[in-house]
Amino acid sequence: MPVTRSQIAHRTLTGRCPNCGRFGIFKNWFRLHPACPGCGMQLEKEESGFYFGTTSIGYVLAIVLVIIPVCILVVLDKLGMWLGVAIGIVGSLLLCTLLYPVLLCWVLMLYYTVQADELPANRPGSDDE
Ligand SMILES: [Zn+2]
Structure with a gap:
């Protein structure tokens, strides 16, 4: 196939179109x-799926990277409970917000490496690059 899976992974992880490799697929x-x-x-064919997947990964990362460490600090008495709650909420929101485009790239990468034949460039009858 014209576009290999490793090319797709490299393109999507650097925020580029999996099909042609151009920048600018992000509207915001x-x-x-x-x-x-x-x-x-x-x-946008799979738009809702992409965004749902991205938000889910964001929650999991927030739990692993923010909530669990904060809970441990609270249990160990290194952090007050309400301060821990505040850090947990603010930290999770910040993490999800800041990492959102990165996570969205991961979801695109997963989707298009699994379904590499779905790319227009890889469909029979399209122009090879
Ligand atoms: Zn493109």
């Missing part, structure tokens, strides 16, 4: 453009 911090500005590939 939290959203993708409906289609790639370079090749026109539909990016």
Whole structure:
């Protein structure tokens, strides 16, 4: 196939279109453009799935990286309970917000490496690069 899985992984993890490798698939911090500005590939076909997956990974990361360490500190009496709660809430929100585009790239990477034949460039009859 014209676009290999390792190319797809490299492109999506650097925030580029999996199909043509161009930058600019992000409309803003939290959203993708409906289609790639370079090749026109539909990016919103699985939109709800992408965003749902990204939010889920964000929750899991927040629990592992913020909530659990804060709980341990509270249990060990290194941190007051209400301060711990406040840090947990603010920290989780910040983590999810700051990492959102990175996580979205991971979800795109997972989706398109698993379904590499779904890319327009990999469909039979398309122009090879
Ligand atoms: Zn593209």
